[in-house]
Amino acid sequence: MKKGITKRSEDFSRWYTDVIIKARLADYSPVKGCMVIRPNGYALWEKMQSYLDMMFKETGHENAYFPLLIPESFLEKEAEHVEGFAPECAVVTHGGGKKLEEPLVIRPTSETIIWAMFKKWIMSYRDLPLLINQWCNVLRWEMRTRLFLRTTEFLWQEGHTAHATAEEAEEETLQMLNVYQTFAQEYAAIPVIPGRKSDREKFAGALHTYTIEALMQDGKALQAGTSHNLGQNFARAFDVTFQDQNGEQQLVYATSWGMSTRMIGALIMTHGDDQGLVLPPKMAPLSVVFIPIFKGKEGHGEILEFIDQIAASLDGDITHRVDAREEYTPGWKFNEWERAGVPIRVEVGPRDLKQGEVVVVRRDTREKANLAKDKVKEKIRELLDEIQTSLFQRALRFRQENTMRVDDYQTFREVVAEQGGFLHANWCGDPKCEDQVKQDTKATIRCIPIESEDEDGVCVLCGKPSGDRIYFAKAY
Amino acid sequence: MKKGITKRSEDFSRWYTDVIIKARLADYSPVKGCMVIRPNGYALWEKMQSYLDMMFKETGHENAYFPLLIPESFLEKEAEHVEGFAPECAVVTHGGGKKLEEPLVIRPTSETIIWAMFKKWIMSYRDLPLLINQWCNVLRWEMRTRLFLRTTEFLWQEGHTAHATAEEAEEETLQMLNVYQTFAQEYAAIPVIPGRKSDREKFAGALHTYTIEALMQDGKALQAGTSHNLGQNFARAFDVTFQDQNGEQQLVYATSWGMSTRMIGALIMTHGDDQGLVLPPKMAPLSVVFIPIFKGKEGHGEILEFIDQIAASLDGDITHRVDAREEYTPGWKFNEWERAGVPIRVEVGPRDLKQGEVVVVRRDTREKANLAKDKVKEKIRELLDEIQTSLFQRALRFRQENTMRVDDYQTFREVVAEQGGFLHANWCGDPKCEDQVKQDTKATIRCIPIESEDEDGVCVLCGKPSGDRIYFAKAY
Numbered sequence: 001m002k003k004g005i006t007k008r009s010e011d012f013s014r015w016y017t018d019v020i021i022k023a024r025l026a027d028y029s030p031v032k033g034c035m036v037i038r039p040n041g042y043a044l045w046e047k048m049q050s051y052l053d054m055m056f057k058e059t060g061h062e063n064a065y066f067p068l069l070i071p072e073s074f075l076e077k078e079a080e081h082v083e084g085f086a087p088e089c090a091v092v093t094h095g096g097g098k099k100l101e102e103p104l105v106i107r108p109t110s111e112t113i114i115w116a117m118f119k120k121w122i123m124s125y126r127d128l129p130l131l132i133n134q135w136c137n138v139l140r141w142e143m144r145t146r147l148f149l150r151t152t153e154f155l156w157q158e159g160h161t162a163h164a165t166a167e168e169a170e171e172e173t174l175q176m177l178n179v180y181q182t183f184a185q186e187y188a189a190i191p192v193i194p195g196r197k198s199d200r201e202k203f204a205g206a207l208h209t210y211t212i213e214a215l216m217q218d219g220k221a222l223q224a225g226t227s228h229n230l231g232q233n234f235a236r237a238f239d240v241t242f243q244d245q246n247g248e249q250q251l252v253y254a255t256s257w258g259m260s261t262r263m264i265g266a267l268i269m270t271h272g273d274d275q276g277l278v279l280p281p282k283m284a285p286l287s288v289v290f291i292p293i294f295k296g297k298e299g300h301g302e303i304l305e306f307i308d309q310i311a312a313s314l315d316g317d318i319t320h321r322v323d324a325r326e327e328y329t330p331g332w333k334f335n336e337w338e339r340a341g342v343p344i345r346v347e348v349g350p351r352d353l354k355q356g357e358v359v360v361v362r363r364d365t366r367e368k369a370n371l372a373k374d375k376v377k378e379k380i381r382e383l384l385d386e387i388q389t390s391l392f393q394r395a396l397r398f399r400q401e402n403t404m405r406v407d408d409y410q411t412f413r414e415v416v417a418e419q420g421g422f423l424h425a426n427w428c429g430d431p432k433c434e435d436q437v438k439q440d441t442k443a444t445i446r447c448i449p450i451e452s453e454d455e456d457g458v459c460v461l462c463g464k465p466s467g468d469r470i471y472f473a474k475a476y
Numbered sequence: 477m478k479k480g481i482t483k484r485s486e487d488f489s490r491w492y493t494d495v496i497i498k499a500r501l502a503d504y505s506p507v508k509g510c511m512v513i514r515p516n517g518y519a520l521w522e523k524m525q526s527y528l529d530m531m532f533k534e535t536g537h538e539n540a541y542f543p544l545l546i547p548e549s550f551l552e553k554e555a556e557h558v559e560g561f562a563p564e565c566a567v568v569t570h571g572g573g574k575k576l577e578e579p580l581v582i583r584p585t586s587e588t589i590i591w592a593m594f595k596k597w598i599m600s601y602r603d604l605p606l607l608i609n610q611w612c613n614v615l616r617w618e619m620r621t622r623l624f625l626r627t628t629e630f631l632w633q634e635g636h637t638a639h640a641t642a643e644e645a646e647e648e649t650l651q652m653l654n655v656y657q658t659f660a661q662e663y664a665a666i667p668v669i670p671g672r673k674s675d676r677e678k679f680a681g682a683l684h685t686y687t688i689e690a691l692m693q694d695g696k697a698l699q700a701g702t703s704h705n706l707g708q709n710f711a712r713a714f715d716v717t718f719q720d721q722n723g724e725q726q727l728v729y730a731t732s733w734g735m736s737t738r739m740i741g742a743l744i745m746t747h748g749d750d751q752g753l754v755l756p757p758k759m760a761p762l763s764v765v766f767i768p769i770f771k772g773k774e775g776h777g778e779i780l781e782f783i784d785q786i787a788a789s790l791d792g793d794i795t796h797r798v799d800a801r802e803e804y805t806p807g808w809k810f811n812e813w814e815r816a817g818v819p820i821r822v823e824v825g826p827r828d829l830k831q832g833e834v835v836v837v838r839r840d841t842r843e844k845a846n847l848a849k850d851k852v853k854e855k856i857r858e859l860l861d862e863i864q865t866s867l868f869q870r871a872l873r874f875r876q877e878n879t880m881r882v883d884d885y886q887t888f889r890e891v892v893a894e895q896g897g898f899l900h901a902n903w904c905g906d907p908k909c910e911d912q913v914k915q916d917t918k919a920t921i922r923c924i925p926i927e928s929e930d931e932d933g934v935c936v937l938c939g940k941p942s943g944d945r946i947y948f949a950k951a952y
Binding site for chain 1: 514515518567572582597
């Protein structure tokens with residue numbers, strides 16, 4: 001196994017894999033397309049879960065659990081849905097030593113099984129809205145997989161809601177997009193552009209799909225979360241009606257929305273550097289690591305005692321660890337904790353002890369500062385806030401610098417080929433232009449932004465009038 | 477749908493299902509053998525998860541995630557393991573529209589895939605102990621299923637640890653059994669007997685299995701959690717060795733341990749009554765429900781304001797809800813919240829308001845008491861503690877009253893047939909006697925208790941000398 005981490009400038013894709021393997025976030029498994037999420041990676045998922053789950057509950061959603069296996073015939077009830085998902089399904093044909101009468105697919109997403117249950121539970125307007133979320137694993141057979149970004153099995157949450165009116169469903173769809181944006185920006189420190197997907201890119205079975213789109217350091221976009229307005233498509237497929245306040249039967253309106261372990265890939269590729277992972281403090285399972293610098297065999301106890309006093313003074317919500325292992329050098333430990341992305345390192349050697357101070361090192365900028373012992377508590381709190389803000393600002397600046405307004409197709413093609421990033425260009429709305437752009441450049445429509453500038457112009461490809469300046473990019 | 481809940485004395489099994497359906501804990505799904513866990517049931521699982529996860533972390537374990545799908549050949553590497561689990565497996569034969577070269581089974585438990593990874597991660601004694609836990613779904617094809625107790629798919633946690641010595645592995649196995657006992661008794665208020673399984677009843681692939689056994693209200697036992705000392709069986713099967721401190725290669729020692737959604741079944745059958753669910757306060761997602769008693773159209777606002785003041789005075793960790801729905805009568809609400817098992821109900825009517833007091837009703841004993849407004853905060857806290865203790869004591873008393881010391885086989889058979897419960901009897905240790913008892917009575921050895929009385933006697937069946945008085949029962 002090679003020792004270092006490939007430089008980003010050398011090979012971004014290898015850098016990404018190196019960081020994951022060296023920081024022990026995940027590992028390849030012997031099962032094709034499936035990964036193992038190791039404790040360091042799973043701790044990031046637990047952080048994600050805790051924030052998202054809190055926000056889901058604050059907006060009135062409850063968690064539930066539906067079966068992993070779905071009868072094949074259920075998928076077929078919604079025409080677009082089966083067309084989109086059937087080719088990616090894993091199929092169970094045998095159970096308990098016998099061939100099954102009807103094959104079962106492993107859920108690629110749960111709309112069908114959930115709407116089969118909603119039919120049992122929804123009778124009247126009093127049963128609405130029904131606001132459900134599920135934390136689970138799903139499976140989509142993938143040809144080309146990549147740790148966290150695209151794996152055959154992945155972990156996610158999928159929200160599924162039922163409403164009495166189209167307006168309520170649309171409101172819910174946008175509300176949950178907003179929750180995802182809040183999580184991405186305020187916790188993961190990843191700036192995102194919220195917008196609508198083109199019809200070509202929407203969820204199979206949706207009226208329309210909203211997305212948040214982020215930009216990675218290699219100039220490729222990443223879809224970080226999606227929220228779908230499903231209209232009455234699934235209610236129609238599963239015959240789910242309710243009696244309204246006038247006693248009449250109406251079809252129910254639906255939404256679904258999901259965010260997955262893919263987001264951990266976004267976290268790595270937004271903030272990481274050539275030394276490894278860089279974690280925004282709100283996502284870091286460990287905020288501060290203390291490293292004693294032992295010189296010779298004497299005085300270890302005093303240094304550790306000094307560190308313990310400081311550690312004990314920190315606010316209760318600041319997770320910390322003292323790395324007092326004797327078998328590793330301080331330099332080795334610096335590397336290890338940098339690689340793991342811990343936001344702050346505190347070093348204490350014999351001279352620091354004598355002077356009653358410590359050395360504090362930021363992971364993001366690698367700046368060092370000497371600090372008196374009694375200032376540490378306050379300074380750490382301050383620094384964590386500062387790192388959180390500064391990582392977001394840095395990523396936002398990167399995105400701004402890599403978003404190009406383009407008005408002619410020649411430039412468009414050059415920018416995609418040479419520098420990547422977001423292309424902010426007009427589009428006439430015709431799927432043919434969308435397909436042509438994709439064929440020529442591999443760039444796709446990432447989203448039609450919600451906060452559009454409503455700027456009249458002409459389609460960057462065909463030159464027809466267009467009221468929408470939208471975002472194109474090559475994407476993960 | 478019939479309205480009431482069947483009485484326990486009438487049909488315990490129907491009572492159990494009625495409680496689950498009426499309290500909306502779970503529902504049948506259209507997928508054979510699989511259930512849907514509804515929000516009220518899932519909230520109990522979340523409570524379980526939070527306590528167990530905390531205890532796992534306190535004892536040094538980290539969470540990780542391994543693939544759902546396991547190559548069939550992996551299962552075959554441990555002879556007893558494959559014999560035990562292969563007949564229960566669901567098999568994936570097709571993925572992405574193609575037939576797979578090697579079928580994949582859906583994990584019935586994860587020893588094999590985890591030990592395939594441990595082989596990559598364990599090199600030296602420095603990598604040990606390795607203490608991993610996984611929260612996930614598993615699948616075991618079941619012929620006769622029952623909500624929560626036995627379903628084809630279920631949710632659980634499975635701990636998997638690797639150790640340098642046999643002693644350490646045994647210590648870990650017992651430590652985790654102890655964690656399960658603590659959870660069962662201190663949180664779920666279910667008294668359990670910790671003990672060892674007979675060889676016939678141990679986990680497929682284990683050296684030996686420890687269990688905690690609970691007694692349900694119908695006199696049947698329920699295995700509530702198990703912890704296995706796997707010895708070197710899986711290390712041998714997957715060739716996992718480590719270099720010890722003397723530079724020699726040694727096989728690694730293993731444990732695994734699991735607790736599942738089955739525990740929710742135990743919770744229902746231990747504490748429930750003819751009105752529905754009864755929840756120990758530490759497991760209750762909702763501790764207190766306030767119900768205003770409106771008389772006529774006037775004065776609703778004053779009552780709600782009075783309730784809000786009291787609710788706001790409660791300690792922050794006491795979850796509460798005001799059920800102010802106008803479309804339901806107080807009596808209807810009493811039934812609904814009793815069925816749901818909420819530990820305390822607080823009623824406030826116009827007369828209470830005038831006298832500055834409330835009526836407090838315990839769910840477990842259904843005792844009512846009038847209470848001055850300014851005493852509520854303190855009394856609720858006290859009552860919750862009292863209910864928690866009293867439910868445990870009641871269940872313990874029930875178990876004591878339904879545990880019979882038996883020294884002859886005639887009585888043994890009569891007790892099993894007529895009253896059930898635990899039979900505390902001597903056993904010679906011969907599997908033949910074990911089989912005969914099972915055949916004659918359907919009772920099985922539940923466990924050989926850890927705190928044995930070391931009482932010499934003779935086997936209740938064959939009359940040979942026996943040093944162990946152990947527990948038999950019919951079981952779920």
